[in-house]
Amino acid sequence: MFTLFDEHLDAFARQTVADHRSFSAGDWNAERTARHQTEALRRTLRYVRDHSPFYAKRLAEFDTDRIDHLTPEDLPDVPFTTKDDLREHTFDLLSRPVHDAWIFYETTGTTGPSTPCPRDNVDSLVNNTALTFCYDEVFRSHGDDHVVAVMGPTELHSTGDTFGDVCRNLGRAVVKMWPHSPVVGFGRALEVLRELRVTAVFCTPGMALSLAKEATAAGLDPARDFSIRFFMLTGELTTPGLLRRIGDVWGAKAHNCLYASQEASVLGAVEADGRLRTVPLNVLYEVVDPVTGRPVPKTSGTRQGELVVTHLYQGSKPLVRYRTGDLVRLTDPAPEDRYPSPTLLPLGRVRDRIELGGELVSAYELEETVLAQATGCADYALTIDTDEDGTDVLTVALEPAHGHAAADAVDERIRQAVQERWRCRARVVHERLGAITTTGAMVSWKAARLHDLRQEANGERRAAMALARHRESR
Structure with a gap:
């Protein structure tokens, strides 16, 4: 009005x-x-x-x-x-x-x-x-x-x-x-x-x-x-x-x-x-290599890399070639699509990628690999460590949803999916998860969902833990 x-x-x-x-x-x-x-x-x-x-x-x-x-x-x-x-x-x-x-x-x-x-x-x-x-x-x-x-x-x-x-x-x-x-x-x-x-x-x-x-x-x-x-x-x-x-x-x-x-x-x-x-x-959308900053060419109508945006309207704070820090996949619309613009698939932040089994893995790929198998799950968290021979070990903590009990078949599917995808060992545990998994929007997916024991906790992880303690104390 x-x-x-x-x-x-x-x-x-x-x-x-x-x-x-x-x-x-x-x-x-x-x-x-x-x-x-x-x-x-x-x-x-x-x-x-x-x-x-x-x-x-x-x-x-x-x-x-x-x-x-x-x-x-x-x-x-x-x-x-x-x-x-x-x-x-x-x-x-x-x-x-x-x-x-x-x-x-x-x-x-x-x-x-x-x-x-x-x-x-x-x-x-x-x-x-x-x-x-x-x-x-x-x-x-x-x-x-x-x-x-x-x-x-x-x-x-x-x-x-x-x-x-x-x-x-x-x-x-x-x-x-x-x-x-x-x-x-x-x-x-x-x-x-x-x-x-x-x-x-x-x-x-x-x-x-x-x-x-x-x-x-x-x-x-x-x-x-x-x-x-x-x-x-x-x-x-x-x-x-x-x-x-x-x-x-x-x-x-x-x-x-x-x-x-x-x-x-x-x-x-x-x-x-x-x-x-x-x-x-x-x-206006660009997709660039997150390391070199150079434009990523299309492959079969798809580009994947870091998203860069320029505002086409003139308001309080238009941004020009703003590096979002986010990995995305942009795909051209199909001829039959009703809405005539590319689809956008966010894959997580560039700095949320982790090395697992010798491969650089996006947050999207890690979460989807686990949750695609985790039926009856109300929440999840991940921990990465190494065993005696230096092999990465991914521990998946699941909190069962209301009315669901832990299922051996689900656990085995998760272990197999992780081992086949990244050639690393996997464990599945069932426990009640604390408030840290609720901090993703305030901090980051990685800080909220992933505890990498191979390195010291960074500022984001510490911030997520502090926010979780505050929420749990109320």
Whole structure:
């Protein structure tokens, strides 16, 4: 409604909705999309060069004439923006002062200084419009009369506002809560879920599992005693195996609904087919080798490497060639795909890769190999050590789901899968896992899920342990 009070914003919002509606309907061909991206890229480069103190220096060699002839193919000539740049230059990266934003967010700062992430109305309009069109059919596929719970991590995080606004666009009722809050707590959160007969929940995978554990501890059956039809999960690495585990525990469908960050906003959103799609009207995507920084060539329509993004809209803090630090797999759309953009598969952070059996392994591959076999599992954690002859040993700790007992057949399937894939030894144990597995969204997947005894605990692991102790003490 705020756009009604600003003629320029009202026109911008209407055009944004029209563009995304026609793109989602398949009305944009490759030529039109490429033309849009080229023109928007040039606008962003001019905008940040003229308004951001950081980019004024970083792009000093790019005069107007050079920018006016630049194409996406020329992006390797433009310097990267890194996470260290964001931490070091903070407010100098902004292209608009904070008082021009409508709201201020920041990164959590769990493992380093928080970085400012204000959003103006342009930022929210383009990102929330994209999510609205993607989520519309997802909601419709699960029936009508939805009441949606949105569980965001902090007041300074965008989760509650973003998903609340998108649900409002879709005509869905929303209740916002944070079970880790001392005011709400898990007991009251579970009561609200039951009292309101909540049908959909936006949260992290760790929160979905924690809620199930708390429900079970209270004598409730997550699948029987609640009305949840589907989960919209984000904030952590989410593999098909983890989606299945959460779905099984709750008797609901689990979607990996969003790939995004505080700094870079929405980079991928789930469509009705369950796959994350890129947002080519808002973002220009590159895939580079995480070591050399050079572009990764396509192989059969697929690129895999570190994701680099450039914003195609001019809001509070557009980023140019931002190295996300995340490994992804981008795959071109098939001719029969309804939504005409590449699919995006997050594989975990570059620095979350580990060496196992002499091979560099992504977080996605490790989790999916284990959880593909772990039926009846409510949660999991991993430990890596070496035995006397130097062979890697992977220990998989499983916490059985409500109503499930440890199964020798499951344990054997996990051992075989690990040994066949990485030629290392595997053990499976069954135990109740502590709160450290709930810290992935605040710290990292590796810190929350993996304890590598071959090396000393780093800052992220120590931060995850401290956060877990705090949660367990309450």
